[in-house]
Amino acid sequence: MAAIVSTVAYLGLEARAVEVQVQLIPGLPAFNVVGLGDKAVGESRERVRGAIAAMGLAMPPKRIVVNLSPADLPKEGSHFDLPIALALLGAMGVVDVETLAGYVVVGELALDGRVASSPGVLLAALHAAETGKGLICPGAQGAEAAWAGSVEVVAGPDLLSLINHFKGHGLLAMPQPGEVEEVSHGPDLRQVKGQETAKRALEIAAAGGHNLLLCGPPGAGKSLMAACLPGILPPLDPAEALEVSMVQSVAGTLTNGRLTRTRPFRSPHHSASMAALTGGGLKVKPGEVSLAHLGVLFLDELPEFGRAVLDSLRQPLETGTVSVARANAHVTFPARVQLIAAMNPCRCGHLGDPGLACARAPRCAADYQAKVSGPLLDRIDLHVDVAAVTAAELVLPPPVEGSTEVAARVAAARAVQTARYRDHPVRTNAEADGPLLDAVATPDQAGRTLLAQAAEAMRLTARGYTRILRVARTIADLAGAGEVGRIHIAEALSYRRQPPRN
Incomplete structure (x- = not known):
């Protein structure tokens, strides 16, 4: 038998789709994970084995092959534990494979079957929302995943509760988004x-x-x-x-x-x-x-x-x-x-x-x-x-x-x-550049004259010239001025590093 469960691999702030494919093949009992996984992925075999044993289930006396597709994409982290376990349980007929097809799954497993937290759940939830799927994640991170919006989040504290949820024996409540912390300030x-x-x-x-x-x-x-x-x-x-x-x-x-x-x-x-x-x-x-x-x-x-x-x-x-x-x-x-x-x-x-x-x-x-x-x-x-x-x-x-x-x-x-x-x-003046900066920060005639003289005397680079305009635009904003004037250019120049003297 075979089963497929969706999960993700993280590359920076990008979550890439990964299929966990599990197949039970007649032969000598073995448990192999392939698909360019790191050491944490390879060790998931023992965590999955322990979690399933903790529920009182026996591993099938067959050759178990887990493929993480695409096989040429590097996979890192322990969040592949839960999708591997659910795909294996689907291949064993414990959970419905078609039901799992509508979810992206992430989470680390403890040996006693608990679903432990893993980094990147918010990214996985956003990926699930983009692909029109739900998300299965650790119970402790349900509030984090709920920030993704309208995505259905199933957050289970352990593997057994997730199985009961999909069998209809004990439905898990939809988590609510976490609290928004009050703005904290440092010294005054x-x-x-x-x-x-x-x-x-x-x-x-x-x-x-x-x-x-x-x-x-x-x-x-x-x-x-x-x-x-x-x-x-x-x-x-x-x-x-x-x-x-x-x-x-x-x-x-x-x-x-x-x-x-x-x-x-x-x-x-x-x-x-x-x-x-x-x-x-x-x-x-x-x-x-x-x-x-x-x-x-x-x-x-x-x-x-x-x-x-x-x-x-x-x-x-x-x-x-x-x-x-x-x-x-x-x-x-x-x-x-x-x-x-x-x-x-x-x-x-x-x-x-x-x-x-x-x-x-x-x-x-x-x-x-x-x-x-x-x-x-x-x-x-x-x-x-x-x-x-x-x-x-x-x-x-x-x-x-x-x-x-x-x-x-x-x-x-x-x-x-x-x-x-x-x-x-x-977002801010410090990010403005090119024609946009010219449109919003070009000074008046007196300001242009002063800036040209200072650029030569201070040996300003093109980057330095641009940053003077940005600072002058901010000074003008603080003063409520619509146009950058000579006084704003003068103050911006006063904060510029002077060239070294020979």
Whole structure:
């Protein structure tokens, strides 16, 4: 006898259809799984065998062949356990094969028959909805799968409950979508004493989705200001929340089907490898730049990261995607992030302070800052020198304006951009490019003259020129101006990195 059950294989955020074909062949008892599966797929034989034995059923005394089709598509993960078990039970006549044909099945099996959680259930549910099928998944992930929409979800806690459901002995309730977590905020900007220029740059970065570099001595408040950024960013809209949840589902970090409207904030340690930052590994998983999709990637102590690791961010920052190429797979993850970086001006951190600077200054600063490549710095829109906080500023009362007031201005500027780009695949000014940017950010005559003079004096690259226009457009949005003027260009230029002096 033979049986076929549908499942999926994950390649990035894409779920590809896979058929689990099980055939019982007369001959010596054996259990073989073929179809280019990894070690976890090969070990599913023992988990399936144990789960079926836990129900009191005996394996058929025949040669069992499981084929995962298409055979040339690599299969990874333990979510093939449940489809293999149901296909085998269908071939044994325990469950109706025709009923199973209307479902996509994913889930890991425990030896006692429980259906354990596995990454990627939300992607499988969206795939099932596109193909007009239902989804059979672990009971703990039913709330996650229910976010896919009108798809029928059968979420069973164990293998026996799924069999009883399809036999009509104990129907499983349709799961409801998980809760939407309240937007959580980090520290308030009222905690930052002084640093008015840096706080203004942080507001511009939040309003337009721009990359920002804070450079200053230790203890100046760089990390604190970066941590305040989520508190002034607008919450994720429903479509963005689903995008973020898809990445979390593949990474296995989406718990209890809970969706969040808080933008991701990822802060990897400077010892992170290239695979940890951009994705990859033996089983290709999204890296920090993808886990921060539609949110913030904060790199503290920027020069302490490996140079090759930092340069691997150049393409994702430009395109909003990261492609991981392997011999057997080519996977693309989304990576539309807002990069916030912080660094000291030199290794000792006290460049410019005669009482604290080391004896190697200013050579120390040149060597330290050279660890970050020019092409990466060229992709950062706003460069701000953060001065040390004085004792007089520390004893002042908290500022009147905090994250709530700044967030209101940011939300107003984002609303203008949403209306401006509603007919384009662009969300913020930081993503605008080409003719679209020319149409929305061309400055007036005085602004064009200033920009042309600055482009020559500052030796701006074409990328730098474009990013000046983007920042100026955001400054104009914050000011409620319809046209980019000279004052907006001037402020945008003040945040641009100056060329090195010979």
